[in-house]
Amino acid sequence: MSSLRALLAGRPAIHDQVRPDLATSALVAILARARTGQRSAPSLSIGAWKSGEDLFGWRDPCLTELYRVLSRDFLDGAIPTGWAMVNQDGSSHPRHRHDGAAVSGVYYVQPGTEPTAPTIFELASGEEAVVEPKFARLVLFPGDLWHRVPRVPSGMPRVTIAFDVRR
Numbered sequence: 001m002s003s004l005r006a007l008l009a010g011r012p013a014i015h016d017q018v019r020p021d022l023a024t025s026a027l028v029a030i031l032a033r034a035r036t037g038q039r040s041a042p043s044l045s046i047g048a049w050k051s052g053e054d055l056f057g058w059r060d061p062c063l064t065e066l067y068r069v070l071s072r073d074f075l076d077g078a079i080p081t082g083w084a085m086v087n088q089d090g091s092s093h094p095r096h097r098h099d100g101a102a103v104s105g106v107y108y109v110q111p112g113t114e115p116t117a118p119t120i121f122e123l124a125s126g127e128e129a130v131v132e133p134k135f136a137r138l139v140l141f142p143g144d145l146w147h148r149v150p151r152v153p154s155g156m157p158r159v160t161i162a163f164d165v166r167r
Helices: 002-008 020-035 061-073
Strands: 014-016 079-087 095-096 101-110 119-122 128-131 137-141 148-149 156-167
Touching: 014 128, 020 061, 020 079, 020 101, 020 156, 061 137
Parallel strands: none
Antiparallel strands: 014 137, 079 156, 095 148, 101 137, 101 156, 119 128, 119 148
């Protein structure tokens, strides 16, 4: 984990085109679960649907494989806890951080309608790092890095998988 923390150096690390096949399959699995009427898990998000933090325990092969890829290829073997978010039609996620997480991440399954709602990170320098959602983009960041998602435009939902590696 120390090599990963050094890599991040207080800023988001972006990896594009991470297993697009898994993003396509994950979209189907997540939207099916969200549309069953399953109540959203508690979240700071305003107007969004959130799965429970058992996402990687769902019996969907794409999510099992994504878990393996994240742990093996990006998290130095660490075990992430993940959940899905479906933001649409004006939903947003206020400023927050993932206390208790050494490393956090977001995998953009579907970026949403153009113009998309970015993830905005607040860097220690006082600057902001604006990360645009892109299909199959993976962003890793220190769990204590403040971030937010502004209002999501109406139209196609913005679907993400978020995860934490606990300290």
